[in-house]
Amino acid sequence: MLAEFKTFVLRGNVLDLAVGVIIGGAFQKIVNSLVNDIIMPVITLITGGVDFTSHFLALDGGQYADLAAAQAAGTPVLCYGAFITQVIDFLLMAAVIFALVKGMNTLAARTLKRKEKEAAVTQKTCPYCLSKIPLKATRCPCCTSHLEE
CATH class of the missing domain: 1.10.1200 (Non-ribosomal Peptide Synthetase Peptidyl Carrier Protein; Chain A)
Incomplete structure (x- = not known):
């Protein structure tokens, strides 16, 4: 007890x-x-x-x-x-x-x-190499692809 x-x-x-x-x-x-x-x-x-x-x-x-x-x-x-x-x-x-x-x-x-x-989103994914890049980037630093804004 x-x-x-x-x-x-x-x-x-x-x-x-x-x-x-x-x-x-x-x-x-x-x-x-x-x-x-x-x-x-x-x-x-x-x-x-x-x-x-x-x-x-x-x-x-x-x-x-x-x-x-x-x-x-x-x-x-x-x-x-x-x-x-x-x-x-x-x-x-x-x-x-x-x-x-x-x-x-x-x-x-x-x-x-x-x-x-x-905690807002500050990155996006490159559609070509799938690496994370800043939202304002116009070129991917990994694959150098030109990104649409």
């Missing part, structure tokens, strides 16, 4: 998954910091400091000064403000991740195009 466990753990896909989870956790911290420390303050400035988390609806119909007072009274509350905040956070994080992935895909496409351009 120990040998089976060792075989399972040392398979490539398990190690790849572990590395992916660790990198994902680190990437999540970067995205959270970008959203919470850079983007959210700008949005707060634009919206005039509106804090949706303080918006709630007391289901007993009573009026309470704030969410904490309603919860202290034991009143069931519908915290729609917290939900709106979570939706905004999700949309911001999704937009940031989309922008990062789009940027990485653009960079990868440029790299691929550059590699394809470097």
